[in-house]
Amino acid sequence: MMTFKGSIVALVTPFKKGKVDFDAFQQLVEWHVASGTHGLVPCGTTGETPTLSTEEHKSIVKACLEAANGKVPVIAGAGSNATDKAVDLARFADKSGADGILVVTPYYNKPTQEGMYQHFKAVNDAVGIPVILYNVPGRTGVEISVETVVRLAALKNIAGIKDASVDLGRPLQIRVALGDDFIQLSGEDATVAAYLAQGGHGCISVTANVAPRLCADLHNAWAKKDWKNFERARDALLPLHKALFIETSPSPAKYCLSRLGKIGEELRLPLVPVTPPTRQKLDEAMEFAGIFKTGRKTLKKAGKR
Structure with missing residues (x-):
C-alpha cells in the first residue's frame, strides 16, 4: 500500500466550453508528479464535484489514475450525501x-453521529482499499466527533481522516487515541504547520494546485527536521494560503492556474470568476511565494522582509 503523507493536492477540474478539459487535466497531473507532489485527490471539493455528472466523475478518476501511472498515490473522491451513491463511487474507484x-x-441532510457511522461503515464494507474520512463542517453543516472517528477506526478499511476543522486539538486527541498509524491529513492550508505539530502526517491542499513544489518542499523539510527550510516555505506560502480563500474556492486557484498558463479559468455555475481586486491580491501572493512576477511593486519576497 502506498503511504498517504506530505503534500497531497486537491485537484481542480479544468473545463473548456462547458466540458471537462481532459488534456489540460492530464498535463496538470504530470506537472504535479514532476514537481514532487506526494499524492493526488481527484473529484474532491476543489474539483467542483457537486457540478459533475456521475459519468464525468468516474472519467476524471480514471484519467487521473492513467496520468499518474502509479508514480504517486491517487486518493479518489467518493463523497455524496446519499450513501448508495457514495458506495457506487467508492466501488468504482476500488475497481x-x-x-x-x-x-x-x-x-x-445533517445526520447524527450514528448516521455518519453507518454511512462510513457502508462504504467501508463495500471496498478493499483504504478509506479516508473527510471532516469539513464549514461546508457540510456537520462535524464528525473524535469519538465517532475512534469507533470507525476499528473497521477494516478506515485508514485515516482529512480534517478541516478549526479545532487544532482534534489531531492530538486522535493521535493519543489511535496512535501514529492512523493517517491524519490537514484540510486547512493556513494551519498546516500547527496540524503537523499536533500529530498530522500531511495536508490535502488547495494551495498545492498553484505552488506544488513549494508545498512539497514544506513537507519534505518537516520530515527531515530541516527547520530553516521548513520556515522558509511556511512563510512564503502564507499570503497565498489566505488569498486563495478571499472568494469561494476553487475560483481563486483557477485564476492563479490561468495566470501560470496551466488551465483556463472556466468554472461551472454557481461558481464564478474572481473579481479584479482579488486578482491583484492573488498576483501579489504568487509573487511573494516566488512563483509569478507581476511587474508591479508589491509585497516583498519571503525571506527578504
Whole structure:
C-alpha cells in the first residue's frame, strides 16, 4: 500500500466550453508528479464535484489514475450525501485501481453521529482499499466527533481522516487515541504547520494546485527536521494560503492556474470568476511565494522582509 503523507493536492477540474478539459487535466497531473507532489485527490471539493455528472466523475478518476501511472498515490473522491451513491463511487474507484478513497461527511441532510457511522461503515464494507474520512463542517453543516472517528477506526478499511476543522486539538486527541498509524491529513492550508505539530502526517491542499513544489518542499523539510527550510516555505506560502480563500474556492486557484498558463479559468455555475481586486491580491501572493512576477511593486519576497 502506498503511504498517504506530505503534500497531497486537491485537484481542480479544468473545463473548456462547458466540458471537462481532459488534456489540460492530464498535463496538470504530470506537472504535479514532476514537481514532487506526494499524492493526488481527484473529484474532491476543489474539483467542483457537486457540478459533475456521475459519468464525468468516474472519467476524471480514471484519467487521473492513467496520468499518474502509479508514480504517486491517487486518493479518489467518493463523497455524496446519499450513501448508495457514495458506495457506487467508492466501488468504482476500488475497481479502477485507486490507492484509496476520500469520503466526506454527508452534507445538507445533517445526520447524527450514528448516521455518519453507518454511512462510513457502508462504504467501508463495500471496498478493499483504504478509506479516508473527510471532516469539513464549514461546508457540510456537520462535524464528525473524535469519538465517532475512534469507533470507525476499528473497521477494516478506515485508514485515516482529512480534517478541516478549526479545532487544532482534534489531531492530538486522535493521535493519543489511535496512535501514529492512523493517517491524519490537514484540510486547512493556513494551519498546516500547527496540524503537523499536533500529530498530522500531511495536508490535502488547495494551495498545492498553484505552488506544488513549494508545498512539497514544506513537507519534505518537516520530515527531515530541516527547520530553516521548513520556515522558509511556511512563510512564503502564507499570503497565498489566505488569498486563495478571499472568494469561494476553487475560483481563486483557477485564476492563479490561468495566470501560470496551466488551465483556463472556466468554472461551472454557481461558481464564478474572481473579481479584479482579488486578482491583484492573488498576483501579489504568487509573487511573494516566488512563483509569478507581476511587474508591479508589491509585497516583498519571503525571506527578504
